[in-house]
Amino acid sequence: MEKFTVLDGLVAPLDRANVDTDQIIPKQFLKSIKRSGFGVNLFDAWRYMDHGEPGMDHSRRPLNPDFVLNQARFRGATILLARKNFGCGSSREHASWALLDYGIRCVIAPSFADIFYNNCFKNGLLPVVLPEADVDRLFYECASFPGFRLIVNLEQQSVSTKDGGQTMRFEVDGFRKYCMLNGLDEIGLTLRHADKIRAFEASRREQFPWLFR
Amino acid sequence: MGQTLYDKLWNSHLVHQDEDGTALLYIDRHLVHEVTSPQAFEGLRLAGRKPWRTGSVVATADHNTPTTGWEQGIDGIRDAVSRLQVETLDANIRAYGAKAYFPFLDKRQGIVHVIGPEQGATLPGMTVVCGDSHTSTHGAFACLAFGIGTSEVEHVLATQCLVARKMKNMRVTVEGPLARGVTAKDVALALIGRIGTAGGSGHAIEYAGSTIRALSMEGRMTICNMTIEAGARCGMVAVDDSTVAYLKGRPFAPGGGEWDQALAYWRMLRSDPDASFDGEVALDARAIKPQVTWGTSPEMVVPVDDEVPDPDREKDPTRREDMERALAYMGLRPRTRITDIRLDKVFIGSCTNSRIEDLRAAAAVVRGKRVAPSVRLAMVVPGSGLVKAQAEKEGLDRVFRDAGFEWREPGCSMCLAMNADRLEPGERCAATSNRNFEGRQGDGGRTHLVSPAMAAAAAVSGHFVDVRNWR
Numbered sequence: 238m239e240k241f242t243v244l245d246g247l248v249a250p251l252d253r254a255n256v257d258t259d260q261i262i263p264k265q266f267l268k269s270i271k272r273s274g275f276g277v278n279l280f281d282a283w284r285y286m287d288h289g290e291p292g293m294d295h296s297r298r299p300l301n302p303d304f305v306l307n308q309a310r311f312r313g314a315t316i317l318l319a320r321k322n323f324g325c326g327s328s329r330e331h332a333s334w335a336l337l338d339y340g341i342r343c344v345i346a347p348s349f350a351d352i353f354y355n356n357c358f359k360n361g362l363l364p365v366v367l368p369e370a371d372v373d374r375l376f377y378e379c380a381s382f383p384g385f386r387l388i389v390n391l392e393q394q395s396v397s398t399k400d401g402g403q404t405m406r407f408e409v410d411g412f413r414k415y416c417m418l419n420g421l422d423e424i425g426l427t428l429r430h431a432d433k434i435r436a437f438e439a440s441r442r443e444q445f446p447w448l449f450r
Numbered sequence: 451m452g453q454t455l456y457d458k459l460w461n462s463h464l465v466h467q468d469e470d471g472t473a474l475l476y477i478d479r480h481l482v483h484e485v486t487s488p489q490a491f492e493g494l495r496l497a498g499r500k501p502w503r504t505g506s507v508v509a510t511a512d513h514n515t516p517t518t519g520w521e522q523g524i525d526g527i528r529d530a531v532s533r534l535q536v537e538t539l540d541a542n543i544r545a546y547g548a549k550a551y552f553p554f555l556d557k558r559q560g561i562v563h564v565i566g567p568e569q570g571a572t573l574p575g576m577t578v579v580c581g582d583s584h585t586s587t588h589g590a591f592a593c594l595a596f597g598i599g600t601s602e603v604e605h606v607l608a609t610q611c612l613v614a615r616k617m618k619n620m621r622v623t624v625e626g627p628l629a630r631g632v633t634a635k636d637v638a639l640a641l642i643g644r645i646g647t648a649g650g651s652g653h654a655i656e657y658a659g660s661t662i663r664a665l666s667m668e669g670r671m672t673i674c675n676m677t678i679e680a681g682a683r684c685g686m687v688a689v690d691d692s693t694v695a696y697l698k699g700r701p702f703a704p705g706g707g708e709w710d711q712a713l714a715y716w717r718m719l720r721s722d723p724d725a726s727f728d729g730e731v732a733l734d735a736r737a738i739k740p741q742v743t744w745g746t747s748p749e750m751v752v753p754v755d756d757e758v759p760d761p762d763r764e765k766d767p768t769r770r771e772d773m774e775r776a777l778a779y780m781g782l783r784p785r786t787r788i789t790d791i792r793l794d795k796v797f798i799g800s801c802t803n804s805r806i807e808d809l810r811a812a813a814a815v816v817r818g819k820r821v822a823p824s825v826r827l828a829m830v831v832p833g834s835g836l837v838k839a840q841a842e843k844e845g846l847d848r849v850f851r852d853a854g855f856e857w858r859e860p861g862c863s864m865c866l867a868m869n870a871d872r873l874e875p876g877e878r879c880a881a882t883s884n885r886n887f888e889g890r891q892g893d894g895g896r897t898h899l900v901s902p903a904m905a906a907a908a909a910v911s912g913h914f915v916d917v918r919n920w921r
């Protein structure tokens with residue numbers, strides 16, 4: 238996993254509540270057996286005018302000019318500003334892979350769906366929860382100021398405007414923060430407890446033998 | 451103070467806990483399907499790791515598999531990308547092994563959440579995970595069952611554990627008898643309509659009350675299945691006689707002396723009377739009518755005798771915009787009576803409603819009737835090969851076929867349209883599945899979520915009807 242420390246990035250606003258993972262990456266692209274290459278199909282149904290299928294030359298497809306990520310001023314955005322319950326629906330981790338592959342490293346929203354939130358941390362994509370009022374203001378500023386950027390500092394758990402005028406704090410679980418700051422492989426960390434797992438398993442096998450048949 | 455069912459399940463699987471509450475949870479059952487596992491097996495290989503306990507793995511191919519043309523074998527999967535995914539699962543299971551594998555074309559193949567319980571591979575007291583959000587289904591058997599992402603699939607394969615944090619407890623109590631024609635699906639939709647699609651976020655939900663007790667295991671699975679649509683990763687129901695009766699004699703259920711030993715343990719899998727919950731929701735079953743969704747989120751739902759809501763009456767501007775966008779997508783006008791909505795297609799299937807009881811309920815409605823000529827396609831997709839065989843034994847396939855339904859091979863099918871079964875742009879469908887998101891059943895497709903009986907009645911009538919008055 239790629240480390241996440243400080244991100245100074247252009248912000249793109251996606252002004253919809255309950256954006257589900259079917260929208261983030263539609264199912265026809267889940268057929269891939271790889272982890273990469275999902276970026277061109279991020280928000281596929283909203284982003285292109287035609288229907289997308291795997292194997293197409295996506296660079297030749299007609300873009301929907303109204304969709305926010307297609308607007309020139311948001312090109313190169315690494316921070317996505319979103320509304321409540323972002324990432325609801327299916328557990329597909331492809332949703333976080335697609336965002337990352339597109340170049341998004343941080344999503345800011347008033348709330349996230351649980352499984353999506355979890356998946357983000359496994360991949361170095363930082364989901365930041367800010368109060369609804371702050372998110373409202375960020376939407377306003379993003380619309381008002383072309384080139385609006387934010388600085389996200391994971392160590393300090395803060396989001397600030399470029400001019401340093403505003404700083405908002407966010408919560409993040411200590412273990413997740415540690416893994417993300419250091420780009421650590423969670424499996425490796427868990428396997429440090431291998432003896433404990435083995436002991437637990439042995440006693441469980443004794444107590445509930447039918448679970449191990 | 452007493453413990454909730456969730457507390458008990460959590461505590462009994464705790465391998466390790468850090469001071470900040472980060473825990474390692476032991477996983478008993480790992481269900482695997484073709485869409486969310488290839489990258490996990492690949493990760494394992496790249497890191498040079500071995501699976502910890504393949505005896506915990508039960509696998510099947512369900513999302514990509516076709517529902518027709520099985521006689522053509524693997525070539526029946528026309529889409530090369532889909533076929534590769536199915537073959538990749540075959541190769542991975544062959545390489546690593548599993549407790550059980552029900553590959554494409556196997557008689558027992560089916561939707562992963564249908565076959566787990568059907569085989570007795572889902573047992574009370576277990577932790578059950580799968581790279582699929584509807585893993586919540588298995589909670590009907592008093593398990594801690596929840597969906598995980600692909601990195602977590604790899605983590606469980608490699609360590610038999612998951613890194614987790616304890617959730618809060620929520621209890622949903624449903625009391626009273628359900629009216630004729632009102633089902634578990636309607637209870638689930640009514641709950642989501644009430645608390646919203648984020649209502650259960652961060653919580654483990656336990657379903658309780660006389661209505662839940664009176665439900666069959668199939669009905670309980672339907673409700674637990676839809677828990678994720680209420681924002682909670684897991685839903686569960688305590689063990690009772692129905693649980694035990696369902697499991698008895700299933701292929702992977704304990705036998706002999708172990709059955710009694712298991713039973714003694716299972717009977718303890720209930721919340722203590724003095725347990726306390728962080729959140730409580732109460733529903734009156736008598737007040738629940740057949741439900742129909744009108745929008746692009748499961749919380750956009752009304753009773754069948756109601757009408758499509760009017761955004762002009764919504765004060766909250768964000769909500770109003772959501773409603774307007776949903777109505778535009780759905781091609782519906784505000785204040786249209788639900789019973790005036792006409793359907794192009796009808797889909798009976800999915801892990802929510804494709805079990806034998808669902809098919810019986812739908813068959814009872816269509817028996818001796820015909821699908822309306824205006825309905826282009828009405829299809830029944832059984833949840834598994836065994837459900838299909840049972841239905842055929844009972845002659846349900848004839849009932850459906852005689853009425854003009856297509857009777858298909860098992861799989862996820864038009865629930866998410868990863869295979870060839872899908873809606874065309876603008877087509878309107880009554881579906882017994884769980885998600886009405888934009889494009890879920892095909893680009894531009896319009897989905898209305900309903901119960902199997904309601905879907906069947908809509909197929910016959912060509913529009914929604916209140917199945918409580920069905921004759």
Ligand code: SF4
Pocket residue numbers: 512513561562563582584800801802861862865866883884
């Ligand atoms: S039937 Fe639908 S919801 Fe269920 S596992 Fe298959 S795709 Fe997912």
